[in-house]
Amino acid sequence: MAQEKATEPKACTLTIAGPTPPPENIIRQFRDQGWQVEIKPQNESTSSRMLFVDRLEQAIKRSRRYQDNIILFVVDLDDFKSINTRYGYSLGDKLLQEVSERLRGCLRQYDSVILLGSDEFAVILCDFNKINNAEAIADKILLHLSDPFYLPGAPEIFISASIGISSFPNDGQQVDTLLANSETAMRLAKEAGGNSYRYFTPDMNDRAARRKVKEMELRRALVHGAIKVHYQPIIELASGQVAGVEALVRWHHPEQGEISALEVISLANATGLIQPLGRQVMNQAIIQVGEWHKTCNSLNLYLSVNFSKNEFRDQQFEAKLSTILRDAGLPTSAFWLEITEDFLLDERQQPEKILTRLKDMGATLVLDDFDTGNVPLVHLRHFPIDAVKIDGSFLKDPSFYHEKEKFIRAIIAMAHNLDYKIIVKGIETEQQLDFLRRYNCDMAQGYYLARPMTALDFEPYIPR
Numbered sequence: 001m002a003q004e005k006a007t008e009p010k011a012c013t014l015t016i017a018g019p020t021p022p023p024e025n026i027i028r029q030f031r032d033q034g035w036q037v038e039i040k041p042q043n044e045s046t047s048s049r050m051l052f053v054d055r056l057e058q059a060i061k062r063s064r065r066y067q068d069n070i071i072l073f074v075v076d077l078d079d080f081k082s083i084n085t086r087y088g089y090s091l092g093d094k095l096l097q098e099v100s101e102r103l104r105g106c107l108r109q110y111d112s113v114i115l116l117g118s119d120e121f122a123v124i125l126c127d128f129n130k131i132n133n134a135e136a137i138a139d140k141i142l143l144h145l146s147d148p149f150y151l152p153g154a155p156e157i158f159i160s161a162s163i164g165i166s167s168f169p170n171d172g173q174q175v176d177t178l179l180a181n182s183e184t185a186m187r188l189a190k191e192a193g194g195n196s197y198r199y200f201t202p203d204m205n206d207r208a209a210r211r212k213v214k215e216m217e218l219r220r221a222l223v224h225g226a227i228k229v230h231y232q233p234i235i236e237l238a239s240g241q242v243a244g245v246e247a248l249v250r251w252h253h254p255e256q257g258e259i260s261a262l263e264v265i266s267l268a269n270a271t272g273l274i275q276p277l278g279r280q281v282m283n284q285a286i287i288q289v290g291e292w293h294k295t296c297n298s299l300n301l302y303l304s305v306n307f308s309k310n311e312f313r314d315q316q317f318e319a320k321l322s323t324i325l326r327d328a329g330l331p332t333s334a335f336w337l338e339i340t341e342d343f344l345l346d347e348r349q350q351p352e353k354i355l356t357r358l359k360d361m362g363a364t365l366v367l368d369d370f371d372t373g374n375v376p377l378v379h380l381r382h383f384p385i386d387a388v389k390i391d392g393s394f395l396k397d398p399s400f401y402h403e404k405e406k407f408i409r410a411i412i413a414m415a416h417n418l419d420y421k422i423i424v425k426g427i428e429t430e431q432q433l434d435f436l437r438r439y440n441c442d443m444a445q446g447y448y449l450a451r452p453m454t455a456l457d458f459e460p461y462i463p464r
Contacts, residue, residue, distance in 0.1 A: 052114045052122050056175045059112075059126045063168055066127070070168040071134045073123035074182040075103065075141065078160045078194035080119035082313045082349075087154050094151055099159070106140045122179070128167075138163050138197040146195075158347045162190040163197035171200050191270035193342070215271045217253065218264070222276050227251055229284045230452035233461045234304065234423065234445045237437050242461050244302035244336065246445065247285035248452045249277065269310055278311040283324055286335070288455050290328030296462045304336040306368055309343035312354055322361060332362035336387075340368055344383060352383055359384040366423070381418065388415055392426035392446060395435065409439050416440070 059070050077099065084092040096115065103113045103121060112124040123141075125134065141163065148156035164186025172178040185200040188207070192198070221227055228250045236243040251259040268274040282305055289303040311317065325332055337358060344351050344367070355365055367380065370388040380388075390411075415422050424436055427446030436444055450461065 048115050052116060052124075053175050055112045055114065055124055056122075056178065059124055060168055060173075060175070062126065068126075069128045069170075070178075071123075071125035071128045071137075072166050072168070072178050072182045073121075073125070073134075073138065073141075073197075074116070074164045074179070074186045075121040075123060076162050076164075076186050076190065077119040078162055078190065079310070079313055080159070082315075083157065083159070085315055087157075091151055091154055095149060095157065095159075098149055098151070099145065102144045103141060106137060106144055122182075134165055134167075134199075135197075138165065142195060142197070160195035162186050162194045164189060164200065165197060166200040187270070191266070211267070211270070214267055215273070218251070218267055218271070218273055218277075221251055222273065222280060227277065227280050228454075229281055229288070230454060231285075231288075231458045232445055232452040233450045233458070234443050235449050236443055237433075237441055242301070242463050243443055244304055245289065245458065245461075246304045246306070246338075246452075247281055249281050250452075265308065269308055274308050274310045275314050278307060279320070281305065282321070286324050286328045286330050289334070290325075290330035292459075292462055293330060293334070296459075296464055298462050298464060299334075301463060302334045302336050302364070303330065304338055304366065306338040306340075307343075309340060309346055309349065312343065312349055312351075318354075318357055318361065321358075321363075333364070336364040336366050338366045338368040338389065341370070344380075355384050380420075385420065387421035387423055387442075389423040389425060392424045392428075392432060392444075395424075395427070395429075395432040412439050412441060 056070075056072070063070050080092070083095065096119070100113055100115065100121065103123060107113065107123065107125070110126060112122070112126075114122045114124075116122050125137065128134070142161065145159055145161050148158055150156055164182040164184065166172060166178050166181040166185060168178055171181045181200040185198040189196045189198040191211075230248050230250050231245045232248060233242045234244040234246060235241070249261050249264055251264050253259050264277070265274070268277040285303055285305055289301065292298050292301060314320070321335075322332075325335060339351075339355070343349065359365060364386045365384060366387045366389055367385050368389045370390055412422050421442040423443040423445070424441055425445050427433055427436070427444045428448045430448070432446075433444065433448065
C-alpha cells in the first residue's frame with residue numbers, strides 16, 4: 001500500500017505594523033517557521049491615532065463597567081502653522097513636546113495625552129463623575145499654555161489653544177462619535193477667536209453642517225469673483241469734503257441675498273479663508289482707488305482697509321501689499337490700514353515689529369473700534385499708530401449728552417495731544433454730527449453722511 005503523501009500546511013500571514021520594520025534576523029526567524037511576513041510601515045501620526053483609539057476604547061469599557069463618565073478634550077493649537085513657517089519644523093516639533101509636557105502637568109496620573117495630528121492633542125479624563133469640573137481643567141490648560149515657551153534658537157514663543165469638550169456617555173457611545181463631537185466643539189471655540197473652550201451640544205452638529213455648506217459657498221464665491229467691494233465716504237469735518245473712502249466687503253448670496261460683512265469676515269476667519277478674502281478685497285480696492293487717482297486727478301483721496309489679525313500671519317503680507325500698490329499706481333501714503341485691538345494684544349504675532357515695517361513703507365495706521373477699552377490710550381504709544389476710530393453707537397443714547405459728554409471730550413483732547421486723528425463711524429443724525437464738530441473731531445462716516453455704495457455710485461463724491 002502506497003504511503004499517502006502528507007499535505008503541506010497552509011502558510012499563515014503575520015502582519016507587522018509600526019513606524020519602522022523589525023530587524024532582518026527577526027523577520028527571517030518567522031519565515032523559517034513557515035510564516036508569510038507582511039510589513040506595513042506606519043507614520044507617527046497613524047501610530048498615535050491607533051494609540052488614541054485603543055486608550056479611549058479601554059476607557060469606555062471601564063466606564064460601562066463602573067458606570068462613570070469620560071471627558072474627551074480635543075486641544076488644537078491656534079495658528080501653529082505660523083510657528084513652523086517662522087522657526088522651522090524642527091523647532092515646531094520641540095515645541096509640541098513642551099506642550100505635551102504642560103498638558104500632562106495639568107492632569108492626573110492616569111489621564112492620557114495623545115498627539116492626534118500636526119498640532120492637535122487628545123486629552124482623555126477617566127473616572128470623571130463631575131462633568132462640570134472639566135471647566136477647571138480646561139481653564140488650567142489655557143493658563144499653562146499662555147506662559148511663554150523658551151526654546152534654543154528662538155525668542156520667547158507665545159501660543160494659545162482652542163478646546164472642544166465632549167463626554168461619555170452623554171455625547172456619544174463610540175470613539176468616532178466622541179472624537180467628532182469634541183472636534184466640532186473645538187472648531188466653534190476657534191471660530192470665537194481661539195484661546196477658549198466649548199462644550200459639545202446636540203445642536204452643534206446642525207450648526208457645523210450649516211457652516212460647512214456656507215464655507216463651500218464662500219470658497220466658490222472667491223473662485224468665481226462673487227466677492228465685491230463697496231465704498232463708504234469718510235468726511236473731513238472741518239471742510240465738509242470727502243477725505244477718504246473705506247473699502248467694505250460684500251457677498252451677494254444667490255439664494256440668501258446680501259450676506260453681512262460681519263458674517264462674511266467671521267466665517268472667513270473661522271475657516272481659514274480670511275487671507276484669500278482679504279487679498280481679493282485689497283486688490284479690488286487698491287486698483288479702483290488707483291484708477292480714481294489717475295482719471296479724476298484726485299491725489300488726496302485715501303483708501304482705508306480693515307485687516308483681521310489673521311491676515312498678518314501671512315509672512316509675505318508686506319511684500320504683496322507693496323507689489324499691489326506699485327502695480328496700481330497708488331502711493332503708499334494714500335493707503336490706511338485699519339487694525340483691531342486683538343492684534344495689538346497678540347504678542348505671538350509681534351505686532352510692534354509688523355506695524356513698524358508697514359509704517360516705514362509709508363502707510364497710515366488706524367486702530368479700529370478703539371472704544372472697546374482693551375488697550376488704554378497711553379499704551380498705544382508703544383505702537384506707531386496715526387489715528388483711532390471710534391464707534392458712534394454711544395451717540396444713540398439720549399442720556400449720553402448729559403452723562404458721557406465730558407468723557408468723550410477728554411478722549412478727543414487726549415488723542416489730539418498724542419497727535420492722533422479721531423475718526424467716528426456710525427453717524428446717523430445731524431445732532432451727532434454737530435456734537436463731533438463742536439469738539440473738533442477730525443473725520444466721520446455713517447449712513448447720515450453716505451451709505452456704502454458701488455464704485456460707480458461713489459464717483460460723484462470724489463474730490464476733484
